[in-house]
Amino acid sequence: MLGERMPRDWEAFYRLGRGPSEPAWVVTAYAGEVPGGRVLDLAGGAGRNALFLASRGHEVVLVEGSREAVRRAREAAGRGAPLLALVRDLEAGVPELPPGPYSGVVMTYYVNRPLLARIPGLLAPGGLALLEGYSRREAARRGRERSPRYWDELELARPPGGLSLLAWGAGRWGGGHRVFAVWRRL
Numbered sequence: 001m002l003g004e005r006m007p008r009d010w011e012a013f014y015r016l017g018r019g020p021s022e023p024a025w026v027v028t029a030y031a032g033e034v035p036g037g038r039v040l041d042l043a044g045g046a047g048r049n050a051l052f053l054a055s056r057g058h059e060v061v062l063v064e065g066s067r068e069a070v071r072r073a074r075e076a077a078g079r080g081a082p083l084l085a086l087v088r089d090l091e092a093g094v095p096e097l098p099p100g101p102y103s104g105v106v107m108t109y110y111v112n113r114p115l116l117a118r119i120p121g122l123l124a125p126g127g128l129a130l131l132e133g134y135s136r137r138e139a140a141r142r143g144r145e146r147s148p149r150y151w152d153e154l155e156l157a158r159p160p161g162g163l164s165l166l167a168w169g170a171g172r173w174g175g176g177h178r179v180f181a182v183w184r185r186l
Contacts, residue, residue, distance in 0.1 A: 024108035037103030043110035047073030120162035137177035156181035
């Protein structure tokens with residue numbers, strides 16, 4: 001739900017060096033399918049997906065709300081890495097995003113349904129969107145049935161207009177119930 005803030009201090013979270021450092025499964029599994037060019041990483045945290053994609057030759061634009069996460073991503077990229085990390089509040093109305101087109105858009109472990117509708121306009125023809133996150137089954141397991149921060153299992157299997165479904169899956173891996181999708185712009 002747009003406007004609902006997560007009850008976590010993300011600045012403190014990233015200052016303590018927490019968070020996953022390995023790229024999301026969908027990113028490692030499908031990075032080779034992303035056409036050459038720029039990639040947009042939405043809510044990219046400290047850069048786990050962005051740095052992986054940059055190491056594969058993509059110029060990556062990471063957009064994240066936490067200043068500390070962006071600082072860490074920039075530090076990890078070092079000088080000369082093809083990574084531009086920007087602080088943007090993705091929860092505020094219609095967030096300002098760097099204009100496309102992009103050969104790929106990544107959004108993992110962040111639920112923002114209005115942003116999904118913007119993905120077709122960000123992708124170049126043939127570009128891919130890589131999406132992954134926790135499902136409603138995980139919300140139930142954690143006692144958070146009413147939280148909007150979990151994907152309905154089939155939600156990502158239905159891409160917005162102008163996109164086709166390339167791959168989708170749901171199940172339990174890595175200690176939680178998850179769902180992923182890969183969309184391609186027509």
